[in-house]
Amino acid sequence: MSKTETLLNTLAQKGEDALIGYFPAGYPTMSDSVEACVAMCESGIDILELGVPYSDPVMDGLVIQVATEQALANGFKLNGFFELLKEISSRVDTPVLVMSYWNPILQYGVERFAKDLKGAGGAGLITPDLIPDEATDWLKFSDELDLDRVFMATPSSSQERLNQVARLSRGFIYAVSTMGITGAREDLDAKARGVVSGVKSTTTKVPVCVGIGISTAEQVSEVNSYADGAIVGSVFIKAYRDGGVEELKKTVRKLKGGK
């Protein structure tokens, strides 16, 4: 079984909340992002979602767009990315899932990307603009290398599509809490519960985590009451942007201790 699934199941059995934290590689520089990611892991996130900066991030709100634009402007390149991943995964035990839009992977080569990801200690891949229908190559190589592959489940997905996502995801299933892009929202959409129960009604044993719009400890706690984890991104970037590693650590601790 996937290390990510084992971890989420263990947390659930112990009655602990699971917190998945996003941070973009190369933001603001390659070495700064390593320190930020390690600090997040050491401060209590359970799974790291490491973003690959991309020129056209259609699922991301302004906070992440600005951060990833800065990473690209500061020279982010895929050939340094796997070393960065290797350094993070050698310093912490936290599973690291890479979040990337599809074109960078396509250009690098799907098989080569999967192998280098595995070689650098990555647990798998979250693909915001790759639906299972278009993922033939990725399904094949992730199976061969036993990598997590996280697909999205959304409030507009039909039950048939939820079944497909549940059947083909490994590690966890990314339930989109509201129709929208990343960025903090005041009220978490009740639709999140609907998506989670739609996925849970399938035969899947894969955990379901909820993301998009989560910014407070209360929301993390609420999400964990009906799902297997909460995914947080923009708030961590804001904290780092405004107060560096110390503020980032403080924010992780605050969100992790949500109850």
Add this chain to the structure above:
Amino acid sequence: MTAKTNLREQDGPYFGDYGGRFVPESLIAALDQLEEVYSQAKADPSFAKELDELNQTYVGRPSIITEVPKFAALAGDIRVFLKREDLNHTGSHKINNVIGQALLAKRMGKKRIIAETGAGQHGVASATAAALFGLECVVYMGEVDTQRQALNVARMKLLGAEVIPVTTGSRTLKDAINEALRDWVANVDDTHYLLGTVAGPHPFPTIVRDFHSVIGREARDQMLNDFGFLPDVVAACVGGGSNAIGLFHAFLDDEEVALWGFEAAGEGMDTMRHAATLSKGKVGVLHGAKSYMLQDEDGQTIESHSISAGLDYPGVGPEHSWLKDLNRAQYFGISDDEAMQALRALSQTEGIIPAIETAHALAGVIKYGSTLPSGATVLLNLSGRGDKDMETVGKYFGFLE
């Protein structure tokens, strides 16, 4: 290509290896709904009737064909015919697609449309359709383009649309599409994304092509009925590729008719500042479809450059990529200056002021017309009129000093 082909029958999701739906799961239900409603509309005679009536009584179809002998003389011993999409209501071919998609939006019960625009022609057409059908309209436009096409911004606002300048990325058409996609992801329940070109996820490349294919159907009939022959060459400019596909489509299976597409070579094909996606790009995924695109070795989109906002796009519709690989269509680059000289040439030889986008096709005919045998005939899509470009043109030729 010896056997009779049936390229015209090819619909999405894939054109060869190209096309598909590389989008967030959040949009799949809306794309499915659009495909379903479009397929119902196609089977419903009342839809075609309503569209035909609007084309005749509102758009001004059929658009005429004008032969331009003095312009043709610049290109050699050939005859040149213009399909006058510039005479459509709102001044370009863009209205064809907009009227069709607005009718689909109505069928889906969606009250709000969003659109991206580069030169502003698609934005103006969308704002026009929104006014006509009583829909709320938001147009995303790169901040750079709002400045170089200020007149079109004013037109959209006058028509009642909200124009949102996009300040992320390169602040041009590509970023306007990103922003429109973000809006759509968030508001998909009540909003239709009225995509303006033959790019994007399935079913857009097929739907947009179908609504523009009236250009080629009319032109093919007009050539046969009024002149008694099919042209040797059919030519159009290519940004995303909607006017080109609109004209090409009726001729895809006429093997004796060559198809020429002209992309923006900007400051030159050997510089980094161009928008010649098919000539210089590599296959990748951008804005939901697999196609040729301008990108670096990491798959990051490279910013395009063209004096023409409407061609300033680093991607291209998947059907063009397919036609290129099949060698059914040829694509060439035309520089900013070649386009501007051709714009002035048509204005001064024939009294027709074309859009800068369209001028790329005119320049292409001047440049490559001499390779054709004596007496050859070229049908060119005069996709838009140049009024919107007068500031750029005035500065370029020093008329405004």
